[in-house]
Amino acid sequence: MLHDREIRIRLSNIQIAVSQAAQALSAERHLTGELRETIQKLDRRSDDISEMLASEDYANVPQLVDDMEVLGARARRVCASERMQVTPEMKAVVNHMHRELMEFKQHLH
Template identity: 60%
Template structure:
């Protein structure tokens, strides 16, 4: 089991990565609605991290990370579908998903 400090650190990294993807989203002009929707949902869920950490409820943290990883995987699929997206967008989504996958693996 991960310690509280490590959980906080990893969740902070996830929040940063989601923030980077949200910034890339705002810089893109012609994004598919599906990708925009996934990133906006991830951004909203990222905002809940601090609230859930305060509750110290391991089950809710696990559920949140699982839900976010699923959305991140969907966003990655859209990015790798051959659509003309910027390197910044693809990189931000990939990094965000990598952070989520790594944390999810350490939770189990």
């Protein structure tokens, strides 16, 4: 079981990674559709992290991380698809975000 301190650090790292993906997305004006929608969903779920950190109630962390990891995997698949024209920077931030989510998920289970 992870200690509260480690949970807070990992949740903060996820928030930063999601924020970086959202910033990269806003710089990519031509992107629409699935990638934009998925990152926006992740950004909204990141707000749930803020609430958890403020309340120090970590009971729902595993479910939240599972949900976010599924969205992160979806964003990663979209970035990797041949039909999608994304910059290397966008791919890098999405991959980093997904890696943060996967690693935390593995530590939780």
